[in-house]
Amino acid sequence: NAGVTQTPKFQVLKTGQSMTLQCAQDMNHNSMYWYRQDPGMGLRLIYYSASEGTTDKGEVPNGYNVSRLNKREFSLRLESAAPSQTSVYFCASSDKGSYGYTFGSGTRLTVV
Amino acid sequence: EDQVTQSPEALRLQEGESSSLNCSYTVSGLRGLFWYRQDPGKGPEFLFTLYSAGEEKEKERLKATLTKKESFLHITAPKPEDSATYLCAVQAGGSYIPTFGRGTSLIVHP
Numbered sequence: 001n002a003g004v005t006q007t008p009k010f011q012v013l014k015t016g017q018s019m020t021l022q023c024a025q026d027m028n029h030n031s032m033y034w035y036r037q038d039p040g041m042g043l044r045l046i047y048y049s050a051s052e053g054t055t056d057k058g059e060v061p062n063g064y065n066v067s068r069l070n071k072r073e074f075s076l077r078l079e080s081a082a083p084s085q086t087s088v089y090f091c092a093s094s095d096k097g098s099y100g101y102t103f104g105s106g107t108r109l110t111v112v
Numbered sequence: 113e114d115q116v117t118q119s120p121e122a123l124r125l126q127e128g129e130s131s132s133l134n135c136s137y138t139v140s141g142l143r144g145l146f147w148y149r150q151d152p153g154k155g156p157e158f159l160f161t162l163y164s165a166g167e168e169k170e171k172e173r174l175k176a177t178l179t180k181k182e183s184f185l186h187i188t189a190p191k192p193e194d195s196a197t198y199l200c201a202v203q204a205g206g207s208y209i210p211t212f213g214r215g216t217s218l219i220v221h222p
Contacts, residue, residue, distance in 0.1 A: 004155075040214065041214070042199075042212050042213060042214040042215065043199070043201075043212040044212075045209060048209065058209070090155050090156075092155075099161070100146050100148070100158035100159075100160075100161055101146075101148075101156075102158065103148075103155030103156045103157070104155050105153075105154055105155050106153075106154070106155050
């Protein structure tokens with residue numbers, strides 16, 4: 001099983017450019033999440049989707065948009081990248097709220 | 113506001129030297145406490161879920177315990193391959209979205 005697949009693994013953007021981070025899971029999980037991880041800050045939730053067709057803001061949603069394309073796929077879009085969005089981004093999925101998450105391997109994004 | 117604090121921030125052990133990592137929390141209505149392992153350059157990997165005080169879970173050299181205010185991750189006779197960052201997350205109240213701690217970086221020297 002592939003689990004949770006994120007693309008790309010690395011990306012460098014110039015300030016103001018846009019991009020979409022892709023995430024797909026093959027475990028038939030209902031819920032999907034986008035986190036960012038910064039040194040000293042831990043994992044912070046950007047957006048989540050409790051089920052297909054729904055999305056909700058997390059702790060740090062400003063500057064991001066998401067799309068739950070279908071049950072498998074959940075994308076994160078940066079419309080106008082800023083240096084403050086330099087981070088490692090993780091997608092995760094879970095079957096039920098009380099179960100542990102399965103994380104992808106991450107996207108390391110640098111905005112210059 | 114829910115708080116999750118992990119200590120120590122970093123821990124260095126010799127191979128075979130047992131120790132414990134701590135995750136203390138101040139939340140209303142604990143629903144679940146999760147432990148994850150994260151290797152450099154990779155995503156967190158789920159280890160355990162604990163739901164109520166007194167509960168214990170084990171996996172190889174790792175044993176997680178839970179009280180009403182904190183959880184411990186005990187590492188018995190660690191090996192260099194146990195080196196990683198260990199994350200704790202707490203789910204509480206009416207939300208199923210967990211709050212993550214900042215992690216403990218463990219290095220086990222041969």
